[in-house]
Amino acid sequence: MREQNIGLPVVEGGIVFLGNRRPTMRAFKMAGRNCVITRMHVPQAYTAYNVPDPNWITLHIPLTWSGDYVFDGYQVSEGDAFLADCLNGYSTAGENRDAITLGATREAIESAMRSMNGGCDSSFEFGASIIQPSTVLLQAVAGQIHAAMEVERSLGARQELHFMPEVAERDFIDVLAMEFRSAESANAVTRGLSRRAVDVVAEARQLTLAHSSSVPSLSEICAITRVGQTRLFECFQEVHGLAPYKCLMAFRLSAARERLTDKDNPPHSVKQVALETGFTKSGRFAECFLRQFGELPSEVLNQTQNEALMNT
Structure with a gap:
């Protein structure tokens, strides 16, 4: 992206x-x-x-x-x-x-x-x-x-x-x-989703990605966005079709992949990227990454580093 x-x-x-x-x-x-x-x-x-x-x-x-x-x-x-x-x-x-x-x-x-x-x-x-x-x-x-x-x-x-x-x-x-x-x-009228759902999800996403070193819990997100867990679930279902935890985890993994594929400034290690995106255990990070993308983060990083060397 x-x-x-x-x-x-x-x-x-x-x-x-x-x-x-x-x-x-x-x-x-x-x-x-x-x-x-x-x-x-x-x-x-x-x-x-x-x-x-x-x-x-x-x-x-x-x-x-x-x-x-x-x-x-x-x-x-x-x-x-x-x-x-x-x-x-x-x-x-x-x-x-x-x-x-x-x-x-x-x-x-x-x-x-x-x-x-x-x-x-x-x-x-x-x-x-x-x-x-x-x-x-x-x-x-x-x-x-x-x-x-x-x-x-x-x-x-x-x-x-x-x-x-x-x-x-x-x-x-x-x-x-x-x-x-x-x-x-023609006085076009907005139909469908209420903007409040988009705003709740955006605030939850910003909280999660901005504080990746200490990812907030769902109860903390609910307190800050001023909605209950049921409403938080409804908002994520309306906007992304996913449950809050699964969706926010997926965006964290996507942010990690963006970092791992950055040929202009490749990271030094998978562990560095894991920590930057809120994963304290590299093994857990690799497991989740493989499940979402079908490849290990180490494989992605090796390819990025090789491409960066070829371009120098």
Whole structure:
């Protein structure tokens, strides 16, 4: 997840892969000064969260998936898109999911929307809502991706991050602003999950990951989030589809794997990573890691260290 978020306006993000397999993701990323387009395919079953930069507005468009697909506790239907604007970000869960996420700075979107209103000094409330993306927007996204792939083919090399020309970006922001304006005028209503559940889970996750050397107990989490254990369980089920302990353990293990695969600053030992992520016993850490990812942490670290040596 760390590598996938490079170049994107993301403050924080995490993903848990469900099933004993090596994690895989494929992503296309394109960015200008004021907007980004990402398309990401996650083959495995997973649950995740993302916290965008607060100066940006995000539109998430699910394309295809297998079985159930859930966004902030809401069961996604074909044609749904999700305008996300919350301090604690948003959660997603599904399998074999292919989705597009669009981001734009508030300043650029509001400027474009004011121009459409004849320059009136209007204020805009975006909030969190479910909208139906227009054909014009989807065609604009497809056009931007196609143009980037044509450039990539002409260069003869795969690009990790494509750059959007200024003129193309300006046109795209106008299309996106028109979409948001239509959604606002249609008084789109948020359905499904209450934001309180997202906030409770985000606070519990932040407590666990921020104090990894002394992981709080569920009773301590309940006291700080001001909910009972039954409500805590309900919130985690709504947001991630997992029980609190299992979910928080999985995010700790995912954070450990991110650290073990950091080729720019590889850790010295598995024990170091275990302690950093709240595991006092290396054997217990290795057992849990193997169960979640299908490989030992020592194997992952050896591969990272070898790759780091090859790149020096």
